[in-house]
Amino acid sequence: MRLTREQVERFERDGYLFFPSLFSTAEMQVLSDQVPRLFAQHRPENVREKDREAVRTNFAAHLYSRPFARLARHPRMVEPAMQLLDEAVYMHQFKINGKMAFDGDVWQWHQDFGTWKNDDDMPEPRAMNVAIFLDEVNEFNGPLMFIPGSHKLGVIDAAHDTSTTSYPLWTISHDTIARLVDRGGIVAPKGPAGSMILFHSCLVHASTSNLSPWNRVSVYLSLCAVSNHIRRFKRPEYIAHRDFNPIECLPDDCLLKEYEVALPWKNGSPQDAGDTSLAA
Amino acid sequence: MRLTREQVERFERDGYLFFPSLFSTAEMQVLSDQVPRLFAQHRPENVREKDREAVRTNFAAHLYSRPFARLARHPRMVEPAMQLLDEAVYMHQFKINGKMAFDGDVWQWHQDFGTWKNDDDMPEPRAMNVAIFLDEVNEFNGPLMFIPGSHKLGVIDAAHDTSTTSYPLWTISHDTIARLVDRGGIVAPKGPAGSMILFHSCLVHASTSNLSPWNRVSVYLSLCAVSNHIRRFKRPEYIAHRDFNPIECLPDDCLLKEYEVALPWKNGSPQDAGDTSLAA
Numbered sequence: 001m002r003l004t005r006e007q008v009e010r011f012e013r014d015g016y017l018f019f020p021s022l023f024s025t026a027e028m029q030v031l032s033d034q035v036p037r038l039f040a041q042h043r044p045e046n047v048r049e050k051d052r053e054a055v056r057t058n059f060a061a062h063l064y065s066r067p068f069a070r071l072a073r074h075p076r077m078v079e080p081a082m083q084l085l086d087e088a089v090y091m092h093q094f095k096i097n098g099k100m101a102f103d104g105d106v107w108q109w110h111q112d113f114g115t116w117k118n119d120d121d122m123p124e125p126r127a128m129n130v131a132i133f134l135d136e137v138n139e140f141n142g143p144l145m146f147i148p149g150s151h152k153l154g155v156i157d158a159a160h161d162t163s164t165t166s167y168p169l170w171t172i173s174h175d176t177i178a179r180l181v182d183r184g185g186i187v188a189p190k191g192p193a194g195s196m197i198l199f200h201s202c203l204v205h206a207s208t209s210n211l212s213p214w215n216r217v218s219v220y221l222s223l224c225a226v227s228n229h230i231r232r233f234k235r236p237e238y239i240a241h242r243d244f245n246p247i248e249c250l251p252d253d254c255l256l257k258e259y260e261v262a263l264p265w266k267n268g269s270p271q272d273a274g275d276t277s278l279a280a
Numbered sequence: 281m282r283l284t285r286e287q288v289e290r291f292e293r294d295g296y297l298f299f300p301s302l303f304s305t306a307e308m309q310v311l312s313d314q315v316p317r318l319f320a321q322h323r324p325e326n327v328r329e330k331d332r333e334a335v336r337t338n339f340a341a342h343l344y345s346r347p348f349a350r351l352a353r354h355p356r357m358v359e360p361a362m363q364l365l366d367e368a369v370y371m372h373q374f375k376i377n378g379k380m381a382f383d384g385d386v387w388q389w390h391q392d393f394g395t396w397k398n399d400d401d402m403p404e405p406r407a408m409n410v411a412i413f414l415d416e417v418n419e420f421n422g423p424l425m426f427i428p429g430s431h432k433l434g435v436i437d438a439a440h441d442t443s444t445t446s447y448p449l450w451t452i453s454h455d456t457i458a459r460l461v462d463r464g465g466i467v468a469p470k471g472p473a474g475s476m477i478l479f480h481s482c483l484v485h486a487s488t489s490n491l492s493p494w495n496r497v498s499v500y501l502s503l504c505a506v507s508n509h510i511r512r513f514k515r516p517e518y519i520a521h522r523d524f525n526p527i528e529c530l531p532d533d534c535l536l537k538e539y540e541v542a543l544p545w546k547n548g549s550p551q552d553a554g555d556t557s558l559a560a
Binding site (some may be wrong): 100102106108109139140142147174177180181182186188206207208209210211212236 | 380381386389419420425454457458461462466468486487488489491492493516539
């Protein structure tokens with residue numbers, strides 16, 4: 001999958017690209033079928049919503065679930081990131097965000113690179129998010145909101161919010177958000193299951209709570225240029241990966257056909273995956 | 281202001297009517313100008329968001345603010361309710377909902393009549409909400425969400441939720457909401473400041489949090505048929521009024537011209553407005 005010159009220019013201007021229905025319903029079903037089983041597991045990779053049972057985020061399923069391991073090597077997700085970064089990429093983070101019906105909580109305004117820099121010591125914003133919708137995203141189930149063009153400001157000052165939700169996040173001040181929105185507005189791409197969003201690691205985004213009866217499960221691949229790998233292992237390995245080997249893509253039909261993939265954590269994550277060390 | 285036969289039929293079918301830009305910008309400005317002053321007051325009528333300074337709801341401003349006292353007698357708001365109820369109406373509740381930029385919290389799925397019946401012993405759902413937008417309402421600042429047709433089920437079982445937000449509410453179970461939405465879907469009327477919504481007291485509604493930099497201040501008149509007045513004074517008088525006299529409308533230009541109105545609480549609410557009594 002090659003982005004056109006027009007798409008590349010749009011990405012540079014807005015900080016994101018939206019591809020409605022890029023994957024088929026059959027391809028998404030292969031993934032959706034695994035989600036209840038993954039979310040039901042009691043393992044550290046499942047972060048639950050504050051005061052609730054609902055899973056907010058499942059981490060690193062590509063290391064213990066076959067369909068997600070294949071997704072992590074999908075050319076439609078990985079190749080555009082390689083093209084934009086002009087380099088091989090490794091998997092910095094792999095997550096399934098639940099944003100479950102009735103229970104899905106907010107994500108405050110933030111840049112992903114803010115966290116990756118502050119917590120993981122990633123040198124440059126040479127990393128990319130690629131998200132796909134396992135469910136339809138509509139105006140009622142808490143769509144991602146972007147401030148177009150906000151990626152151009154580089155790293156914006158942020159404060160570590162450890163109390164609003166169950167997941168600590170480096171969040172941006174209200175004054176700054178108001179200023180950015182004044183200039184760029186807000187957009188919220190919506191579309192059927194199988195739609196994909198590619199967005200810059202400095203693009204400011206948020207999402208509101210999901211009061212609707214519709215789940216809004218999405219998968220995020222955070223792909224980092226290999227030369228730009230993180231320098232600090234402050235967070236558990238299942239949140240910020242330490243395997244900097246370049247991803248080798250599978251063929252385009254890899255969700256519908258069986259291809260051999262390694263599942264190193266299929267019997268649980270290794271003892272040291274939860275270890276953290278500022279000295280590492 | 282008379283509703284057409286078509287509007288009356290639509291109201292009976294859907295449970296609400298939406299009137300975009302029914303009031304002018306100049307009319308709304310007269311009200312908006314008063315809001316910061318009202319919200320800044322430290323009086324029991326201002327209920328603040330959980331753990332925040334932002335005002336969630338200001339009650340009973342029509343008893344101590346001249347422009348809101350005139351709004352409470354506005355024919356464009358009061359006459360449609362009289363027409364639909366085919367009777368004179370009194371003011372059961374008058375509130376300004378803040379849903380302030382960044383801080384506005386959710387309102388869980390509920391019917392207003394559930395609270396009016398359970399707390400105030402209002403005999404029948406012969407009451408109506410009429411809301412106007414003081415700010416533009418868009419997809420990002422937490423618009424009201426309705427389940428069309430849900431008013432036809434009468435009073436739905438509800439549980440008293442005293443913990444989710446700063447304001448106790450009789451809320452409806454997730455299973456019931458999912459069933460209702462399956463049948464009726466969800467709508468969220470959006471439009472410029474000055475738009476008005478009229479909705480049935482049994483219409484199930486909710487609104488999500490406001491993460492945007494745009495306030496979403498709205499005024500709600502809850503108008504009850506005079507013969508259907510509440511029987512129990514369990515809640516403070518500034519939340520559930522005890523003056524059952526019929527509202528006498530002012531002329532249509534009453535927001536832009538000065539008309540004499542009584543302001544009985546202009547020096548603070550009376551000592552006994554906070555009193556409650558199950559025996560009353």
